[in-house]
C-alpha cells in the first residue's frame with residue numbers, strides 16, 4: 001500500500017497541530033482523539049468533488065447493506081466506477097480458502113471496481129459479535145489508520161465510494177474510537193437508513209443529533225420496511241420527515257428478493273451533493 005500520496009494518513013510525528021484562536025492546544029491524531037476536528041482525507045488529497053458517502057443506520061440488521069448496495073447499483077447505472085467498503089465486518093467464514101462476509105460480498109457484487117479485500121474490508125473478523133469484542137478474540141485492535149489509508153486507495157481507483165458502517169452510528173471499535181469517529185475522520189456525507197419498526201423515531205432522531213454533533217452532514221435518509229407490516233408506518237415516516245431536517249430519499253418496501261437492483265428502484269439519489277450525471281461510457 002502506498003503512503004506517499006497527498007492526504008494519506010501521516011505518521012504521528014507529522015500530524016497537523018490543532019490551533020484554536022492563537023493558542024496551540026494539541027496535536028490532531030487520526031485515532032484515539034475523537035474530540036478533534038474532522039480530517040478531510042479526500043479533500044486534503046486535492047481531488048475534485050466526487051460522490052462518496054457513509055451509510056449508517058438506526059440499528060443493526062435494518063438494511064444498511066441493502067441500501068449501500070442499491071446506491072452502488074445506481075452509481076454503476078450512471079456509468080461511473082463505484083466501489084463499496086465495509087471497513088469492519090464481524091462474522092466471517094472460510095469458503096474456497098478465502099474469508100467471506102455477507103455484507104462485504106454483497107457490496108463487492110454491487111460495485112464495478114475490483115479491489116483487494118484487504119482494502120475494502122481491512123478488518124474482517126470471524127466472530128459475529130460487537131466489533132471490539134470480535135477483534136479482541138483475535139488479538140486485534142481496530143485502528144483508524146489502516147481504514148483511512150485503504151479508503152484513499154479505493155477512492156484513487158474509483159469515482160465513487162460507498163462506506164457502510166457497522167450496526168448503529170456509535171458502535172465502539174476500540175477503547176477510544178467508534179464508528180462515529182470513523183465517519184468523522186473520513187469526513188463523508190452521511191445517509192441514514194431507518195429500519196421501520198417501533199422505536200425507530202427516537203433512534204433516528206438520536207442518530208441525526210450524533211451526526212450533527214460530529215460536524216457531519218446528514219444528506220438524506222431512507223425508510224426501509226424491515227418488517228412485513230408495521231402498524232402506523234406512514235405516520236412514523238411522516239413524523240421523521242417533519243423532524244429529521246434531511247430529505248427522504250426513498251422508502252423501500254418489504255422485498256421478496258432484497259437485491260441491490262430491486263432496492264434501487266425505490267430510492268432517488270439524484271439530488272445528493274456531487275451525484276454523478278450519467279456517463280455513456282459503459
Ligand SMILES: Nc1ncnc2c1ncn2[C@@H]1O[C@H](COP(=O)(O)OP(=O)(O)OP(=O)(O)O)[C@@H](O)[C@H]1O
Nearest residue numbers: 060061062063064065066167225252253254255258
Ligand atoms: N426491504 C427489505 N425487504 C426484504 N428484506 C430486507 C429488506 N431490508 C433488509 N432486508 C433483509 O434483512 C437482513 C438485514 O439487512 P441488511 O444486511 O441490509 O442490514 P444491515 O443494517 O446492513 O445489518 P448489519 O448491521 O448486520 O450490517 C438481510 O437479510 C436483508 O436481505
Ligand SMILES: [Mg+2]
Nearest residue numbers: 064065103164
Ligand atoms: Mg450490513
